[in-house]
Amino acid sequence: MPTLLLRLAGAMQSWGTTSRFDQRDTGKEPSKSGVIGLLAAALGIDRENWTDLEPLTRLSMGVRHDRAGIPKYDYQTVGQGTEEIVNSDGNVQIRSRMILATGKYPSGDHLGEGVQSYRHYLADAAFLVALEGEDRSLMERTHAALRDPVWPLALGRKSYLPSESIWIENGLQDAPLRDVFALWPWIASQRKWEDLPEKLLASFESEDGSGVLKMDQPLSSFAERRFGSRFVRSEWIPLPHEVPHVPA
Numbered sequence: 001m002p003t004l005l006l007r008l009a010g011a012m013q014s015w016g017t018t019s020r021f022d023q024r025d026t027g028k029e030p031s032k033s034g035v036i037g038l039l040a041a042a043l044g045i046d047r048e049n050w051t052d053l054e055p056l057t058r059l060s061m062g063v064r065h066d067r068a069g070i071p072k073y074d075y076q077t078v079g080q081g082t083e084e085i086v087n088s089d090g091n092v093q094i095r096s097r098m099i100l101a102t103g104k105y106p107s108g109d110h111l112g113e114g115v116q117s118y119r120h121y122l123a124d125a126a127f128l129v130a131l132e133g134e135d136r137s138l139m140e141r142t143h144a145a146l147r148d149p150v151w152p153l154a155l156g157r158k159s160y161l162p163s164e165s166i167w168i169e170n171g172l173q174d175a176p177l178r179d180v181f182a183l184w185p186w187i188a189s190q191r192k193w194e195d196l197p198e199k200l201l202a203s204f205e206s207e208d209g210s211g212v213l214k215m216d217q218p219l220s221s222f223a224e225r226r227f228g229s230r231f232v233r234s235e236w237i238p239l240p241h242e243v244p245h246v247p248a
Contacts, residue, residue, distance in 0.1 A: 044150030069125025
């Protein structure tokens with residue numbers, strides 16, 4: 001069964017599944033909805049197109065934590081504005097008001113203090129993501145699209161750009177997902193001050209319904225934003241050593 005590999009490495013990446021309004025979360029690894037969205041961008045699948053998106057959602061996904069990253073967050077304020085009010089005596093008064101998405105002020109005399117937003121992300125993370133499926137033609141088209149994407153690719157948010165190519169040479173393997181993880185060399189470059197890890201954390205979709213429940217399985221087009229559940233199990237695997245040849 002063919003397996004498609006992606007390299008998700010960057011200074012910042014965020015894979016939220018429960019974000020609401022002023023709190024933007026991130027998981028500890030790429031979400032399936034986020035990875036499928038990335039593939040859709042590479043293939044040029046519109047956010048309202050469920051017909052072409054649905055085959056991608058049937059792929060089984062695994063994630064290997066080659067460098068787990070450091071959880072951090074940005075503190076931001078949005079929506080704050082000021083306006084000048086000329087009083088009846090001719091004096092000018094400056095006061096704060098909320099600004100709507102249209103760029104205009106709300107009607108009436110409502111004052112606003114702005115919205116505080118916390119945006120969580122992973123710093124300096126590198127993940128090897130694998131997608132396994134039976135449709136080799138789909139995998140070949142997707143692998144080619146990652147090298148020459150229709151739309152720009154990002155790591156969860158538009159401003160979080162990959163530091164290395166997501167496309168991997170020989171990244172389409174004729175082997176099961178677990179076997180590829182066990183053989184593929186470490187994708188995170190070693191720094192002078194760090195030791196090589198002896199083992200890496202890897203997560204796999206559970207076939208028997210055991211493991212951690214995640215609500216990131218796309219059930220509709222991204223325009224409708226409906227997501228279902230899937231179960232994920234994690235385990236430690238030995239750090240693969242460099243091999244002279246990985247079957248293509």
